[in-house]
Amino acid sequence: MTVSSLRSPVHADTLDAAFDVVRSEGLRLSATRRMVLQALFAADGPLTAERIATGLDGRFPPLEVASVYRNLETFESIGLVRHVHLGHGAGRYALTRAGEREYVLCEACGDARALPPAELDDVRAAVRAATGLDARFSHFPIVGVCATCREEGRRAHP
Amino acid sequence: MTVSSLRSPVHADTLDAAFDVVRSEGLRLSATRRMVLQALFAADGPLTAERIATGLDGRFPPLEVASVYRNLETFESIGLVRHVHLGHGAGRYALTRAGEREYVLCEACGDARALPPAELDDVRAAVRAATGLDARFSHFPIVGVCATCREEGRRAHP
DNA sequence: ATACTTGCAAATGATTTGCCAGTGT
């Protein structure tokens, strides 16, 4: 796998809907899988496997990281989950629930925003014109310096 | 460090010019450093530290990977070198010699292209309009599907 | 001479894998 995920996103808007997706793929719905999904639904942004494994810092029972990785990979293969790289360090996983998300990261302040793809359609058109590529910013974010940091002359993260 | 490099690019178009840059920064020009730079100059694209350490598969004497990493980091800190992430796996390092480069990657065939920033100015303008960010595609590439792969219906890398 | 560098080994962080016991269907 270069970078991309294999299947189109699956829109499971609720925990139960996600459970159904798992079952409908012929996969088993174990306690571990339920917890992973629950953590993903409870999160406000993409999570590292580590953070899921610690049950969002104790909010949920702890899991084996290896199992978390295995399940995230499984979920990714059926389009339920995607992962992004927000800078160096561990990848971050999120549900594709309300459709794909694309990311924008300020390298100066470290702030990351998730956007619905429609907001980047002009960017996509410009990329297409310049390179022929049909671009997607869901695996690697658009990296740059945000307006605020630019004004304050910030260039790199502390 | 989030993602970015610290200093503006240094244009050393020849090996000797690069040596001078190293010296002029008050750094020592060791045999190892000379070899790393030589490998980078001999390369056609960005290299992994591993590949530099093996002397481009035997074309040059082998080096310690740890030293290679240390030197690449040093060179990066003075703007002589930058590294990109082309998909998963090891980062790839290249000279900034002829100015910054930005990257475009097809996630279906794995093909990566390096472009002079000017070719992406329209993209940058679109990103600015959509997000306020001043974007750089030199650390994370623009990822998407190229025209050829799109026509052939390819979606993910073998 | 002396501070900067290297080599080598060991540590770290992220992710994967093997294997056998456990369990969802």
Added chain:
DNA sequence: ACACTGGCAAATCATTTGCAAGTAT
């Protein structure tokens, strides 16, 4: 019942670090 999963330990990959010995200036 039986194939799919989980736990746990160990392996792997990319990168970093500690420290004593070597060397550029």
